[in-house]
Amino acid sequence: MTDRWWAGLRRRVEAAGAGPGGGEVFGAFGHRWVVEEPLTLGELAELEAQTGVRLPEEYRDFLLHVGAGGADPAYGLFPVRRVRGGWRWEGDGADLADLSRLAEPFPDRGPDPKLLDDLLAQCPEEECFDDIEDFDDAIEAWDERGDAVLFAPERTVGAIAICHLGCAQREWLILSGSHRGTVWSDCRADDVDLAPLLNDDGTPVRFDRWYTDWLDKAERTALSAP
Known part of the structure:
Protein backbone atom coordinates (compact mmCIF):
# COMPACT_ATOMS: atom_id res chain seq x y z
CA MET A 1 0.00 0.00 0.00
CA THR A 2 1.22 3.49 -0.82
CA ASP A 3 2.31 6.23 1.56
CA ARG A 4 -0.67 8.27 0.32
CA TRP A 5 -3.06 5.47 1.25
CA TRP A 6 -1.70 5.36 4.80
CA ALA A 7 -1.86 9.15 5.13
CA GLY A 8 -5.47 8.99 4.00
CA LEU A 9 -6.15 6.50 6.76
CA ARG A 10 -5.16 9.07 9.37
CA ARG A 11 -7.52 11.62 7.81
CA ARG A 12 -10.34 9.07 7.91
CA VAL A 13 -9.76 8.48 11.64
CA GLU A 14 -9.77 12.21 12.34
CA ALA A 15 -13.01 12.67 10.35
CA ALA A 16 -14.69 9.81 12.16
CA GLY A 17 -13.71 11.27 15.51
CA ALA A 18 -15.31 14.57 14.55
CA GLY A 19 -18.50 12.87 13.35
CA PRO A 20 -21.85 13.18 15.15
CA GLY A 21 -21.71 9.60 16.37
CA GLY A 22 -18.02 9.53 17.25
CA GLY A 23 -18.72 9.15 20.94
CA GLU A 24 -20.89 6.08 20.30
CA VAL A 25 -18.07 3.95 18.91
CA PHE A 26 -16.97 1.28 21.37
CA GLY A 27 -13.79 2.29 23.17
CA ALA A 28 -13.91 5.91 22.04
CA PHE A 29 -13.94 7.16 25.62
CA GLY A 30 -10.59 5.40 26.05
CA HIS A 31 -8.70 6.60 22.96
CA ARG A 32 -10.80 9.79 22.48
CA TRP A 33 -10.00 9.59 18.75
CA VAL A 34 -6.48 10.89 19.42
CA VAL A 35 -3.79 9.60 17.05
CA GLU A 36 -0.23 10.18 18.17
CA GLU A 37 2.30 11.68 15.79
CA PRO A 38 4.00 9.22 13.41
CA LEU A 39 7.55 8.09 14.02
CA THR A 40 10.36 9.43 11.89
CA LEU A 41 12.52 7.04 9.90
CA GLY A 42 15.30 7.67 12.41
CA GLU A 43 13.04 6.83 15.35
CA LEU A 44 11.79 3.67 13.66
CA ALA A 45 15.37 2.59 12.96
CA GLU A 46 16.24 3.21 16.59
CA LEU A 47 13.25 1.17 17.77
CA GLU A 48 14.11 -1.76 15.52
CA ALA A 49 17.76 -1.63 16.53
CA GLN A 50 16.79 -1.78 20.20
CA THR A 51 14.36 -4.68 19.77
CA GLY A 52 16.52 -6.55 17.27
CA VAL A 53 13.63 -7.19 14.90
CA ARG A 54 12.25 -5.57 11.76
CA LEU A 55 8.60 -4.88 12.38
CA PRO A 56 5.97 -6.29 9.97
CA GLU A 57 5.64 -4.06 6.91
CA GLU A 58 2.03 -2.99 7.46
CA TYR A 59 2.76 -1.99 11.03
CA ARG A 60 5.94 -0.15 9.99
CA ASP A 61 3.96 1.84 7.44
CA PHE A 62 1.32 2.62 10.05
CA LEU A 63 3.93 3.94 12.48
CA LEU A 64 5.53 6.09 9.77
CA HIS A 65 2.42 7.50 8.09
CA VAL A 66 -0.52 7.22 10.49
CA GLY A 67 0.71 7.41 14.06
CA ALA A 68 2.69 5.80 16.86
CA GLY A 69 -0.55 4.74 18.55
CA GLY A 70 -3.98 5.96 19.53
CA ALA A 71 -7.47 5.53 18.11
CA ASP A 72 -8.04 1.98 16.93
CA PRO A 73 -10.05 -1.17 17.70
CA ALA A 74 -11.31 -1.27 21.29
CA TYR A 75 -9.62 1.17 23.67
CA GLY A 76 -6.77 2.24 21.42
CA LEU A 77 -3.60 0.99 19.78
CA PHE A 78 -0.89 0.84 22.42
CA PRO A 79 1.54 3.64 21.58
CA VAL A 80 5.25 3.00 21.24
CA ARG A 81 7.27 5.72 22.94
CA ARG A 82 10.82 6.59 23.85
CA VAL A 83 10.99 6.53 27.66
CA ARG A 84 14.19 7.36 29.52
CA GLY A 85 16.30 6.72 26.44
CA GLY A 86 14.68 3.41 25.47
CA TRP A 87 11.61 2.40 23.46
CA ARG A 88 8.60 0.57 24.83
CA TRP A 89 4.91 0.02 24.18
CA GLU A 90 2.55 1.45 26.78
CA GLY A 91 -0.96 0.30 27.69
CA ASP A 92 -2.96 -2.08 29.86
CA GLY A 93 -1.01 -5.31 29.39
CA ALA A 94 1.70 -3.97 27.09
CA ASP A 95 4.25 -4.98 29.72
CA LEU A 96 3.31 -8.65 29.19
CA ALA A 97 5.56 -8.61 26.12
CA ASP A 98 9.22 -9.41 26.75
CA LEU A 99 11.02 -6.77 24.66
CA SER A 100 14.27 -8.69 24.93
CA ARG A 101 12.76 -11.68 23.08
CA LEU A 102 10.92 -10.05 20.17
CA ALA A 103 13.30 -11.53 17.60
CA GLU A 104 12.53 -15.08 18.77
CA PRO A 105 9.91 -16.92 16.67
CA PHE A 106 6.40 -16.85 18.07
CA PRO A 107 5.43 -20.47 18.90
CA ASP A 108 3.64 -22.45 16.21
CA ARG A 109 1.81 -24.49 18.85
CA GLY A 110 0.22 -23.80 22.19
CA PRO A 111 0.05 -26.10 25.22
CA ALA A 152 4.20 -19.09 30.47
CA PRO A 153 6.57 -16.37 29.16
CA GLU A 154 7.61 -18.46 26.16
CA ARG A 155 4.00 -18.43 24.91
CA THR A 156 4.31 -14.83 23.68
CA VAL A 157 7.93 -14.44 22.61
CA GLY A 158 8.15 -12.67 19.26
CA ALA A 159 4.93 -10.72 19.85
CA ILE A 160 3.63 -7.48 21.34
CA ALA A 161 0.27 -6.73 22.95
CA ILE A 162 -1.29 -3.95 20.87
CA CYS A 163 -4.67 -3.25 22.47
CA HIS A 164 -7.01 -4.31 25.24
CA LEU A 165 -10.71 -5.05 24.97
CA GLY A 166 -11.54 -4.77 28.66
CA CYS A 167 -11.88 -7.54 31.28
CA ALA A 168 -8.19 -8.51 30.76
CA GLN A 169 -8.81 -9.49 27.13
CA ARG A 170 -6.17 -8.28 24.68
CA GLU A 171 -4.90 -8.67 21.13
CA TRP A 172 -1.33 -9.30 20.03
CA LEU A 173 0.65 -8.56 16.88
CA ILE A 174 3.13 -11.26 15.93
CA LEU A 175 6.54 -9.86 14.96
CA SER A 176 8.64 -12.99 14.37
CA GLY A 177 8.22 -16.52 13.12
CA SER A 178 5.79 -18.14 10.70
CA HIS A 179 2.84 -16.06 11.97
CA ARG A 180 4.62 -12.72 11.49
CA GLY A 181 2.27 -9.83 10.75
CA THR A 182 -0.91 -11.54 12.02
CA VAL A 183 -3.09 -10.49 14.94
CA TRP A 184 -4.08 -12.91 17.72
CA SER A 185 -6.82 -12.86 20.33
CA ASP A 186 -5.86 -13.28 23.99
CA CYS A 187 -8.72 -14.38 26.25
CA ARG A 188 -6.54 -16.39 28.62
CA ALA A 189 -8.10 -14.55 31.56
CA ASP A 190 -11.25 -16.55 30.68
CA ASP A 191 -9.27 -19.80 30.27
CA VAL A 192 -9.40 -19.53 26.46
CA ASP A 193 -6.04 -19.95 24.78
CA LEU A 194 -4.36 -17.56 22.36
CA ALA A 195 -5.83 -17.87 18.86
CA PRO A 196 -5.37 -16.10 15.52
CA LEU A 197 -8.08 -13.76 14.32
CA LEU A 198 -9.47 -15.09 11.02
CA ASN A 199 -11.01 -13.51 7.94
CA ASP A 200 -14.26 -14.83 6.53
CA ASP A 201 -12.28 -17.11 4.21
CA GLY A 202 -10.35 -18.60 7.14
CA THR A 203 -7.05 -16.83 6.44
CA PRO A 204 -5.29 -15.07 9.33
CA VAL A 205 -6.04 -11.39 9.84
CA ARG A 206 -3.04 -9.15 9.21
CA PHE A 207 -2.45 -5.77 10.83
CA ASP A 208 -3.73 -3.61 7.95
CA ARG A 209 -6.96 -5.62 7.61
CA TRP A 210 -7.41 -5.60 11.39
CA TYR A 211 -7.22 -1.83 11.47
CA THR A 212 -9.25 -1.02 8.38
CA ASP A 213 -12.05 -3.44 9.30
CA TRP A 214 -12.40 -1.58 12.59
CA LEU A 215 -12.33 1.80 10.86
CA ASP A 216 -14.95 0.78 8.28
CA LYS A 217 -17.33 -0.24 11.06
CA ALA A 218 -16.47 2.77 13.23
CA GLU A 219 -17.21 5.17 10.37
CA ARG A 220 -20.70 3.75 9.94
CA THR A 221 -21.45 4.67 13.54
CA ALA A 222 -19.40 7.86 13.86
CA LEU A 223 -20.57 9.49 10.65
CA SER A 224 -24.24 8.62 10.95
CA ALA A 225 -26.73 11.36 11.69
CA PRO A 226 -27.92 11.52 15.33
Whole structure:
Protein backbone atom coordinates (compact mmCIF):
# COMPACT_ATOMS: atom_id res chain seq x y z
CA MET A 1 0.00 0.00 0.00
CA THR A 2 1.22 3.49 -0.82
CA ASP A 3 2.31 6.23 1.56
CA ARG A 4 -0.67 8.27 0.32
CA TRP A 5 -3.06 5.47 1.25
CA TRP A 6 -1.70 5.36 4.80
CA ALA A 7 -1.86 9.15 5.13
CA GLY A 8 -5.47 8.99 4.00
CA LEU A 9 -6.15 6.50 6.76
CA ARG A 10 -5.16 9.07 9.37
CA ARG A 11 -7.52 11.62 7.81
CA ARG A 12 -10.34 9.07 7.91
CA VAL A 13 -9.76 8.48 11.64
CA GLU A 14 -9.77 12.21 12.34
CA ALA A 15 -13.01 12.67 10.35
CA ALA A 16 -14.69 9.81 12.16
CA GLY A 17 -13.71 11.27 15.51
CA ALA A 18 -15.31 14.57 14.55
CA GLY A 19 -18.50 12.87 13.35
CA PRO A 20 -21.85 13.18 15.15
CA GLY A 21 -21.71 9.60 16.37
CA GLY A 22 -18.02 9.53 17.25
CA GLY A 23 -18.72 9.15 20.94
CA GLU A 24 -20.89 6.08 20.30
CA VAL A 25 -18.07 3.95 18.91
CA PHE A 26 -16.97 1.28 21.37
CA GLY A 27 -13.79 2.29 23.17
CA ALA A 28 -13.91 5.91 22.04
CA PHE A 29 -13.94 7.16 25.62
CA GLY A 30 -10.59 5.40 26.05
CA HIS A 31 -8.70 6.60 22.96
CA ARG A 32 -10.80 9.79 22.48
CA TRP A 33 -10.00 9.59 18.75
CA VAL A 34 -6.48 10.89 19.42
CA VAL A 35 -3.79 9.60 17.05
CA GLU A 36 -0.23 10.18 18.17
CA GLU A 37 2.30 11.68 15.79
CA PRO A 38 4.00 9.22 13.41
CA LEU A 39 7.55 8.09 14.02
CA THR A 40 10.36 9.43 11.89
CA LEU A 41 12.52 7.04 9.90
CA GLY A 42 15.30 7.67 12.41
CA GLU A 43 13.04 6.83 15.35
CA LEU A 44 11.79 3.67 13.66
CA ALA A 45 15.37 2.59 12.96
CA GLU A 46 16.24 3.21 16.59
CA LEU A 47 13.25 1.17 17.77
CA GLU A 48 14.11 -1.76 15.52
CA ALA A 49 17.76 -1.63 16.53
CA GLN A 50 16.79 -1.78 20.20
CA THR A 51 14.36 -4.68 19.77
CA GLY A 52 16.52 -6.55 17.27
CA VAL A 53 13.63 -7.19 14.90
CA ARG A 54 12.25 -5.57 11.76
CA LEU A 55 8.60 -4.88 12.38
CA PRO A 56 5.97 -6.29 9.97
CA GLU A 57 5.64 -4.06 6.91
CA GLU A 58 2.03 -2.99 7.46
CA TYR A 59 2.76 -1.99 11.03
CA ARG A 60 5.94 -0.15 9.99
CA ASP A 61 3.96 1.84 7.44
CA PHE A 62 1.32 2.62 10.05
CA LEU A 63 3.93 3.94 12.48
CA LEU A 64 5.53 6.09 9.77
CA HIS A 65 2.42 7.50 8.09
CA VAL A 66 -0.52 7.22 10.49
CA GLY A 67 0.71 7.41 14.06
CA ALA A 68 2.69 5.80 16.86
CA GLY A 69 -0.55 4.74 18.55
CA GLY A 70 -3.98 5.96 19.53
CA ALA A 71 -7.47 5.53 18.11
CA ASP A 72 -8.04 1.98 16.93
CA PRO A 73 -10.05 -1.17 17.70
CA ALA A 74 -11.31 -1.27 21.29
CA TYR A 75 -9.62 1.17 23.67
CA GLY A 76 -6.77 2.24 21.42
CA LEU A 77 -3.60 0.99 19.78
CA PHE A 78 -0.89 0.84 22.42
CA PRO A 79 1.54 3.64 21.58
CA VAL A 80 5.25 3.00 21.24
CA ARG A 81 7.27 5.72 22.94
CA ARG A 82 10.82 6.59 23.85
CA VAL A 83 10.99 6.53 27.66
CA ARG A 84 14.19 7.36 29.52
CA GLY A 85 16.30 6.72 26.44
CA GLY A 86 14.68 3.41 25.47
CA TRP A 87 11.61 2.40 23.46
CA ARG A 88 8.60 0.57 24.83
CA TRP A 89 4.91 0.02 24.18
CA GLU A 90 2.55 1.45 26.78
CA GLY A 91 -0.96 0.30 27.69
CA ASP A 92 -2.96 -2.08 29.86
CA GLY A 93 -1.01 -5.31 29.39
CA ALA A 94 1.70 -3.97 27.09
CA ASP A 95 4.25 -4.98 29.72
CA LEU A 96 3.31 -8.65 29.19
CA ALA A 97 5.56 -8.61 26.12
CA ASP A 98 9.22 -9.41 26.75
CA LEU A 99 11.02 -6.77 24.66
CA SER A 100 14.27 -8.69 24.93
CA ARG A 101 12.76 -11.68 23.08
CA LEU A 102 10.92 -10.05 20.17
CA ALA A 103 13.30 -11.53 17.60
CA GLU A 104 12.53 -15.08 18.77
CA PRO A 105 9.91 -16.92 16.67
CA PHE A 106 6.40 -16.85 18.07
CA PRO A 107 5.43 -20.47 18.90
CA ASP A 108 3.64 -22.45 16.21
CA ARG A 109 1.81 -24.49 18.85
CA GLY A 110 0.22 -23.80 22.19
CA PRO A 111 0.05 -26.10 25.22
CA ASP A 112 -0.85 -29.75 24.78
CA PRO A 113 -4.69 -29.78 24.63
CA LYS A 114 -4.69 -32.83 26.93
CA LEU A 115 -2.82 -30.81 29.54
CA LEU A 116 -5.48 -28.11 29.42
CA ASP A 117 -8.27 -30.72 29.55
CA ASP A 118 -6.64 -32.33 32.58
CA LEU A 119 -6.41 -28.95 34.31
CA LEU A 120 -10.10 -28.25 33.69
CA ALA A 121 -11.00 -31.71 34.98
CA GLN A 122 -9.07 -31.02 38.18
CA CYS A 123 -11.06 -27.89 39.01
CA PRO A 124 -12.08 -28.17 42.68
CA GLU A 125 -15.78 -28.46 43.46
CA GLU A 126 -17.15 -26.63 46.48
CA GLU A 127 -19.30 -29.54 47.65
CA CYS A 128 -16.15 -31.60 48.18
CA PHE A 129 -14.96 -29.29 50.96
CA ASP A 130 -16.31 -28.90 54.50
CA ASP A 131 -14.58 -25.57 55.01
CA ILE A 132 -15.06 -22.69 52.54
CA GLU A 133 -11.55 -21.45 53.26
CA ASP A 134 -10.10 -24.82 52.22
CA PHE A 135 -12.11 -24.58 48.99
CA ASP A 136 -10.83 -21.05 48.34
CA ASP A 137 -7.24 -22.25 48.88
CA ALA A 138 -7.79 -25.15 46.46
CA ILE A 139 -9.23 -22.84 43.81
CA GLU A 140 -6.32 -20.43 44.19
CA ALA A 141 -3.79 -23.26 43.79
CA TRP A 142 -5.68 -24.58 40.75
CA ASP A 143 -5.70 -21.10 39.17
CA GLU A 144 -1.96 -20.81 39.71
CA ARG A 145 -1.33 -24.14 37.96
CA GLY A 146 -3.45 -23.06 35.02
CA ASP A 147 -1.79 -19.65 34.76
CA ALA A 148 1.63 -21.29 34.79
CA VAL A 149 0.64 -23.12 31.60
CA LEU A 150 -1.37 -20.45 29.78
CA PHE A 151 0.77 -17.47 30.77
CA ALA A 152 4.20 -19.09 30.47
CA PRO A 153 6.57 -16.37 29.16
CA GLU A 154 7.61 -18.46 26.16
CA ARG A 155 4.00 -18.43 24.91
CA THR A 156 4.31 -14.83 23.68
CA VAL A 157 7.93 -14.44 22.61
CA GLY A 158 8.15 -12.67 19.26
CA ALA A 159 4.93 -10.72 19.85
CA ILE A 160 3.63 -7.48 21.34
CA ALA A 161 0.27 -6.73 22.95
CA ILE A 162 -1.29 -3.95 20.87
CA CYS A 163 -4.67 -3.25 22.47
CA HIS A 164 -7.01 -4.31 25.24
CA LEU A 165 -10.71 -5.05 24.97
CA GLY A 166 -11.54 -4.77 28.66
CA CYS A 167 -11.88 -7.54 31.28
CA ALA A 168 -8.19 -8.51 30.76
CA GLN A 169 -8.81 -9.49 27.13
CA ARG A 170 -6.17 -8.28 24.68
CA GLU A 171 -4.90 -8.67 21.13
CA TRP A 172 -1.33 -9.30 20.03
CA LEU A 173 0.65 -8.56 16.88
CA ILE A 174 3.13 -11.26 15.93
CA LEU A 175 6.54 -9.86 14.96
CA SER A 176 8.64 -12.99 14.37
CA GLY A 177 8.22 -16.52 13.12
CA SER A 178 5.79 -18.14 10.70
CA HIS A 179 2.84 -16.06 11.97
CA ARG A 180 4.62 -12.72 11.49
CA GLY A 181 2.27 -9.83 10.75
CA THR A 182 -0.91 -11.54 12.02
CA VAL A 183 -3.09 -10.49 14.94
CA TRP A 184 -4.08 -12.91 17.72
CA SER A 185 -6.82 -12.86 20.33
CA ASP A 186 -5.86 -13.28 23.99
CA CYS A 187 -8.72 -14.38 26.25
CA ARG A 188 -6.54 -16.39 28.62
CA ALA A 189 -8.10 -14.55 31.56
CA ASP A 190 -11.25 -16.55 30.68
CA ASP A 191 -9.27 -19.80 30.27
CA VAL A 192 -9.40 -19.53 26.46
CA ASP A 193 -6.04 -19.95 24.78
CA LEU A 194 -4.36 -17.56 22.36
CA ALA A 195 -5.83 -17.87 18.86
CA PRO A 196 -5.37 -16.10 15.52
CA LEU A 197 -8.08 -13.76 14.32
CA LEU A 198 -9.47 -15.09 11.02
CA ASN A 199 -11.01 -13.51 7.94
CA ASP A 200 -14.26 -14.83 6.53
CA ASP A 201 -12.28 -17.11 4.21
CA GLY A 202 -10.35 -18.60 7.14
CA THR A 203 -7.05 -16.83 6.44
CA PRO A 204 -5.29 -15.07 9.33
CA VAL A 205 -6.04 -11.39 9.84
CA ARG A 206 -3.04 -9.15 9.21
CA PHE A 207 -2.45 -5.77 10.83
CA ASP A 208 -3.73 -3.61 7.95
CA ARG A 209 -6.96 -5.62 7.61
CA TRP A 210 -7.41 -5.60 11.39
CA TYR A 211 -7.22 -1.83 11.47
CA THR A 212 -9.25 -1.02 8.38
CA ASP A 213 -12.05 -3.44 9.30
CA TRP A 214 -12.40 -1.58 12.59
CA LEU A 215 -12.33 1.80 10.86
CA ASP A 216 -14.95 0.78 8.28
CA LYS A 217 -17.33 -0.24 11.06
CA ALA A 218 -16.47 2.77 13.23
CA GLU A 219 -17.21 5.17 10.37
CA ARG A 220 -20.70 3.75 9.94
CA THR A 221 -21.45 4.67 13.54
CA ALA A 222 -19.40 7.86 13.86
CA LEU A 223 -20.57 9.49 10.65
CA SER A 224 -24.24 8.62 10.95
CA ALA A 225 -26.73 11.36 11.69
CA PRO A 226 -27.92 11.52 15.33
